[in-house]
Amino acid sequence: MDTFGGAATAIILISIINMYRLIQGRTLFDRMLALAAIGTNTIILVGLAGFVFSRPEMFVDVALAYALLNFVSIVVISKYLERRKEQ
């Protein structure tokens, strides 16, 4: 049980450090990349929270749904950024 709490704390700290690139990133694509990395960290964090609260069979479905949602948002925003040049 202690391992999951430590790993979750490390992932939270890494996500907070990643927010430097999200806020300060020079281009819009850097911000999107930091957002994708933080989304992946959130998937891991939801899976670890299931073990911390000793109910992993419920949280793993949440993690799968969040992975799908994160991917769809990245695809839509990158398609929008790709088409922005033509206008």
Added chain:
Amino acid sequence: MDLVGDVLLWSGVFFIGLTCLGLLRLPDFYTRAHAVSKSETLGLGLLCAGMAFHAQDGLVSGKFLLLLGFGALINPLAAHLLTRAAVRSGLAVWTKREAKPDASEETGRS
């Protein structure tokens, strides 16, 4: 069995930390995309494998392995889509000759 899971979990945390280091220290968007796509995928896979080792139920382990395969599919795909959008919108590639690479990225866009 628990020792294997712990080793997998902490090596996954190490690779996620490596992703953070690459995202902060690399000079260009494309190099940062390289760091995020590879290292983050490996960290997600190792952490999901560790959690699958720790799960008592077989169905939960199978779902964590499904999450591993899903992450290995969508994480490089998202980085590839972002990089393709950056190339098609004309983001300049970093070369070592430029003195301040980040300052010239905005002017490199058409």
